Amino acid sequence: MSETKTAATEPVDYARAEINSALGAAEKIRFFSEMLRIRRFEQTALKYYNQGKMGGFLHLYIGQEAVALGTVSLMGKNDHVITAYRDHGHALAVGMDMKACMAELLGKATGCSRGKGGSMHYFAPDKNYWGGHGIVAGQTPLGLGLAYGVKYKGLKGCCLCFLGDGAVNQGSYHESLNLAALWKLPVIYVIENNQYSMGTSMERSSAMRNCLAERAEGYGIAWDVANGEDFYEVRAKTWNAIRRAHDESLPFVLEVDTYRYYGHSVADANAKKYRSADEIEHYKTHHDPIRLWRKRLVDEKVLTEESADEIDAAVKQEVAEAAQFALDSEDPAPETIFEDVYWEVDNQTEVGQTGRHFFGD
Amino acid sequence: MPLITYRTALNQALAEEILRDENVVIIGEEVAQYNGAYKVTEGLWERFGDKRVVDAPISEAGFIGMGIGASMLGIRPVMELMFWSFAYVAWDQIINNAGQVRYMSGGLINCPIVIRGPANGGTNVGATHSHTPENFIANTPGLKVVCPATAYDAKGLMKAAIRDNDPVCFMENTLLYGESWEVPEEEYVIPLGVADIKRAGTDVSLIAHGRAVLTALKAAEILEADHGIHAEVLDLRSIRPLDEEAVLATVRKTHRAVLVDENKPFCGVSAQIAATIQEKAFDDLDAPVQRVCTLDAPSIYSPALEPIQLPTPERVVIKALDIC
Known part of the structure; x- marks a missing residue:
């Protein structure tokens, strides 16, 4: 099952994979619409960022959309997902409310984290979505713990834990791989390899033989590499990992080749220096996952160009409404600074009212 | 009232909470088959088995972070650090994940985890093993920190810590493990925040x-x-x-x-x-x-x-x- 990136393999049509051949037209169109929602959401976010309406960082996922949707679209009720700071795509893919997501970017009280997390910290436990984490690879032990919890409770499920190619050299990731293999935990590490850890290319940051996922070999963990521009391939290979996790409670490392069009964050001053404009343009023209999916659906006669344009127009309208909602929302009230720190305090339990929890004035 | 050691008091608290709540699980280095580096968990693995008492490899960032992730799903892990000094290799997990995830999620998540172990000087083990990080932890809103001085307090506070729905850092002392105090046989819990x-x-x-x-x-x-x-x-x-x-x-x-x-x-x-x-x-x-x-x-x-x-x-x- 494992393969090297350099090995010449026969082209496979992943549309014929069982998990894909069962898809109906409505679902395929929904995936198109969902990927567009992520892209249009972020394009609007970028506009507001550049207008100074947002604080902090904005790590755009544009170019990588097929990865989030291809994987998350396979989740069942006991499957969980956790990711790093480039988290808008996964959040929208699990079904988080776009209005609340946009409002969070603007730091509003109506934001999904009530204005306390910002772009890097989206959460929706009701959708099995556990963030949105700002420290590179810091989420990898948490993902392991979600898998541990699923197994401890005797449930058939798994955790999809996303990380970037810049995270694979952090110790916490390697510690997690060891524990995942040692304790047979159903965690799937999805390395979204966009080739750059901030401004440092993979070649300048990671020692490897053929690819990053292959390092799993040393831990006895199965692995694979998927082409992130091919929605069907992402789904087929992720489903293979999920089945192993569900049926055998085994971990997996799936490396997905992808590309981000923008810098590490919008504040990345050198975004156009460490790679050429030609390189970026090449990806946009030939490897854009949404453009390719749209073409595929048109070829399959699931979509027409006109109906695709209509979907895009509807998505743009939805994003515009979300943006208006965010702009119209109130800033959080100052007293909320002390809310959401301790569960016991928030819930006004006896425990939460015993002793002093906050200091200062 | 029977005289028992600080160590036994903690052991009793852990056993009682394992029996009381099926989600309580003890995880740490040498806590199971070795019976605990300082014997705090002595006999618990034999009594409760592999699911409830788990030996972890020397991998604090990995297993502490794992416990935090599991606690988000409602498991109540009691994680042993052989020394609190070793927390420094798991600092990101403790401070950023256990300490901040509730806030950053706008109150959607809580981490009912206990991280426990000795935090003291006085045993001639040098600077790396003698840290007392209660001030660092207390400087982190979102975390709680407890430092019991007697066997009686250790037992009652441990039970409160395990039942608490927020992350509690529980700091013991190797010089006290063998000291004895009177501890009642009937159950009691000492609330956090009461001197x-x-x-x-x-x-x-x-x-x-x-x-x-x-x-x-x-x-x-x-x-x-x-x-x-x-x-x-x-x-x-x-x-x-x-x-x-x-x-x-x-x-x-x-x-x-x-x-x-x-x-x-x-x-x-x-x-x-x-x-x-x-x-x-x-x-x-x-x-x-x-x-x-x-x-x-x-x-x-x-x-x-x-x-x-x-x-x-x-x-x-x-x-x-x-x-x-």
């Missing part, structure tokens, strides 16, 4: 936490026997939440305070206590607040010197006599 007067007095308040409470008690005996000074000893028990009212009440009673603290002095727990007293009980003070901390250098190995680097009863007596 305890370990000795009543009228002339000066000795305010301490953890093993420094025992240092303060010895100092109180000397003050009474040799100088006729009646010192009150207040044990904070939990640092965050803090029983600020008890601190102010004893100062208002005695009008003098000596803070005894095994932290290093700069931004140690006693610095916060001193600030609180001057701000809220200034008019009740008859003398400046005094502090006796661990001498401000990395923890020394020398068996001859380490005992005097930590707070001693003699240093407490000198500070008390300065203001009485």
